[in-house]
Amino acid sequence: MSAPYTKVLPDLEATAEWGAKIADALRPGDVVELKGGLGAGKTTLARAILGALGHAGEVPSPTFTIIETYDAPPLRVPVAHADFYRLEDPSEALELGLDDYREDAVLLAEWPDHAGGFAHEAGCLTIVLESAGESMGEGRVATVKPGRDWLERLP
Ligand SMILES: Nc1ncnc2c1ncn2[C@@H]1O[C@H](COP(=O)(O)OP(=O)(O)O)[C@@H](O)[C@H]1O
Ligand SMILES: [Mg+2]
Numbered sequence: 001m002s003a004p005y006t007k008v009l010p011d012l013e014a015t016a017e018w019g020a021k022i023a024d025a026l027r028p029g030d031v032v033e034l035k036g037g038l039g040a041g042k043t044t045l046a047r048a049i050l051g052a053l054g055h056a057g058e059v060p061s062p063t064f065t066i067i068e069t070y071d072a073p074p075l076r077v078p079v080a081h082a083d084f085y086r087l088e089d090p091s092e093a094l095e096l097g098l099d100d101y102r103e104d105a106v107l108l109a110e111w112p113d114h115a116g117g118f119a120h121e122a123g124c125l126t127i128v129l130e131s132a133g134e135s136m137g138e139g140r141v142a143t144v145k146p147g148r149d150w151l152e153r154l155p
Helices: 012-025 042-053 091-095 098-102
Strands: 005-009 031-035 067-070 079-083 106-110 124-131 140-146
Touching: 005 012, 012 042, 031 042, 042 079, 042 106, 042 124, 067 098, 079 098, 091 098, 098 106
Parallel strands: 031 106, 031 124, 079 106
Antiparallel strands: 005 140, 067 079, 124 140
């Protein structure tokens, strides 16, 4: 892992723009860990990434289905968008067939710790979203912890 850094996201437009930068940098096999509490903006950032990868239309929150998949084409790379909140044990991620979903795809993972976490992977980009504070209104701040494979393509 290289040095963590922060990115301020004052509004939804900033999130969309940053999501597009992340999307441009993504390679098959990567995982983007989306951390932060309820309402932190995890699904919003996942939607921005999917839109920039070429997905038109809605992006349902995977809260209940746990994993939603998106094919390439029309996307530049296939994506599995997961929300692991409802898992009671990390072993359930494997039972869901996570390894198969991840083959040649990018994984966007909300509540990654519930699936055991992915930060040990070189292709993991960890993003922690929080409120940017009173003076920033609805804004968010993202703390980014890039894995080794991200050093030359930091978003
Ligand atoms: N950067 C941002 N600036 C302003 N509002 C945001 C930002 N990111 C997310 N939101 C808003 O926060 C709310 C919750 O976001 P959501 O992505 O559903 O959170 P989570 O998936 O973390 O529970 C949404 O109404 C969304 O529009
Ligand atoms: Mg969500």
